[in-house]
Amino acid sequence: MSGVEVFLDDTPGETRGALFRNGRPERLIIQRDDDVAAHRLGARSVGRVARIEPALKGAFVDLGVGAPFGFLPGKGVGEGARVQVEVTAEPRDGKGPALRLTGPGDGEARLLAAGPDVRAVLSGWAPSVEPVEGVDAIQAVREAEEEALGTGVVLESVGLDLRIERTRAMTVVDLDWAPATHLHGAQARARANDRGIAEAARLIRLRSWGGLASIDLIGTGFDGDRVAISARAAFEGEAGLVVGPVNRFGVLMLSRAWRRRPIDDILLDGDGRRSLRTRAADIVRALRFALLSERGAPTITARCMSQETERAAPWVAALGPRARLVADDGIAAGHFKLEEG
Structure with missing residues (x-):
C-alpha cells in the first residue's frame, strides 16, 4: 500500500x-x-429484550452493562427474549450501540467476545x-x-477553503475559494470542488462521523454526474454510502453509515472542551513521550491541577518509577509543566 x-x-x-x-x-x-467492552464495534453479547418500540420498528436490548441499552432494528423478537447480537455502530451522543441479530441466546445478559x-x-x-x-x-x-478536532483546511494549491462541522442533524461542509487565490474559471472550480469532496471524505473518515452530510460546492451550474462520480471515488469502500444529486442550490447530499464513536464525542465534554478524562490522558501521554525521549533523566515530573492529578495517578504509576506526578492548583486546567529530576 x-x-x-x-x-x-x-x-x-x-x-x-x-x-x-x-x-x-x-x-x-x-x-x-x-x-464498555460490550459497546465496542464488533463485540458479541447475549442480551435481553427490555422493550419493544413499534414507532422505531425495533427493540431496546439490555446487554448486561446498564444504560444505555442497545437498539436492535426489525421485528420478530418478543419482550424478555434472550438474543445473541453484534455491535454494528458504537454509542454516540448519548445513544446506545446499534445491534445486529446473530441468533437466539440463553442465560444472563453477558459479553461473549469483545470487538x-x-x-x-x-x-x-x-x-x-x-x-x-x-x-x-x-x-x-x-x-x-x-486535525480531527479542527474546523477545516485551506489548500492554496487548488484555491480551496474548506470548513466542516457536525450538528445534531448532519455534517455540514462548506467549500469556497481561498481568500488569496488567483484561480478562476470553470476548470479551476471543478478541480477545487473535486479536491474539496476528497478532503471532506478524508475528514469525515478521520472524525468517525456518519449519517447525512451536505457539501456546499463552489459556484453553480454543475455537471451532476461528474460530481457524483467524484463523490463515489472519494468515499470508495464506505459502508452504507448513498450519494444524492446536486440540488439547485449547489449542495451535494450524501449519507454514510455510522460505525465508530465520533472522535469529538470521545475527547470533548458537552461544552466542546477537552474533558477531564482527556486532559488526564494528555498528561500521561506527554510524560511517556518525555520518558522515551529523555532516557538519561532519572525522573520526569508532571505538575498539574489536583483534579487532573487524581485522575491521571494510576496511569502515571504504570509508566514506572521514573514518572512522577505533583498536584499544583496554581496551574490552570488543561495545562501542565514537565520537570526533569
Missing part, C-alpha cells in the same frame, strides 16, 4: 491508532481502558503495513487528533 503509514500509541489508560496516506491523517481510533482492539483494527485498515510505535507514534496520533 504505497504511501500508507500506520501508528500505534499504547499509553496507559488508552490506546490510539492512526492511518496516514501520503503524509496526511485519514483514520483515527481511540480505545480507552474504561470503555477488535486497536492493533487488529490497524491491521484491517492496512494489512501489509507494520505499525510504528514509540515517540513517532505519539507525535503522529497527536497530529491526527488535532
Whole structure:
C-alpha cells in the first residue's frame, strides 16, 4: 500500500491508532481502558429484550452493562427474549450501540467476545503495513487528533477553503475559494470542488462521523454526474454510502453509515472542551513521550491541577518509577509543566 503509514500509541489508560496516506491523517481510533467492552464495534453479547418500540420498528436490548441499552432494528423478537447480537455502530451522543441479530441466546445478559482492539483494527485498515510505535507514534496520533478536532483546511494549491462541522442533524461542509487565490474559471472550480469532496471524505473518515452530510460546492451550474462520480471515488469502500444529486442550490447530499464513536464525542465534554478524562490522558501521554525521549533523566515530573492529578495517578504509576506526578492548583486546567529530576 504505497504511501500508507500506520501508528500505534499504547499509553496507559488508552490506546490510539492512526492511518496516514501520503503524509496526511485519514483514520483515527481511540480505545480507552474504561470503555464498555460490550459497546465496542464488533463485540458479541447475549442480551435481553427490555422493550419493544413499534414507532422505531425495533427493540431496546439490555446487554448486561446498564444504560444505555442497545437498539436492535426489525421485528420478530418478543419482550424478555434472550438474543445473541453484534455491535454494528458504537454509542454516540448519548445513544446506545446499534445491534445486529446473530441468533437466539440463553442465560444472563453477558459479553461473549469483545470487538477488535486497536492493533487488529490497524491491521484491517492496512494489512501489509507494520505499525510504528514509540515517540513517532505519539507525535503522529497527536497530529491526527488535532486535525480531527479542527474546523477545516485551506489548500492554496487548488484555491480551496474548506470548513466542516457536525450538528445534531448532519455534517455540514462548506467549500469556497481561498481568500488569496488567483484561480478562476470553470476548470479551476471543478478541480477545487473535486479536491474539496476528497478532503471532506478524508475528514469525515478521520472524525468517525456518519449519517447525512451536505457539501456546499463552489459556484453553480454543475455537471451532476461528474460530481457524483467524484463523490463515489472519494468515499470508495464506505459502508452504507448513498450519494444524492446536486440540488439547485449547489449542495451535494450524501449519507454514510455510522460505525465508530465520533472522535469529538470521545475527547470533548458537552461544552466542546477537552474533558477531564482527556486532559488526564494528555498528561500521561506527554510524560511517556518525555520518558522515551529523555532516557538519561532519572525522573520526569508532571505538575498539574489536583483534579487532573487524581485522575491521571494510576496511569502515571504504570509508566514506572521514573514518572512522577505533583498536584499544583496554581496551574490552570488543561495545562501542565514537565520537570526533569
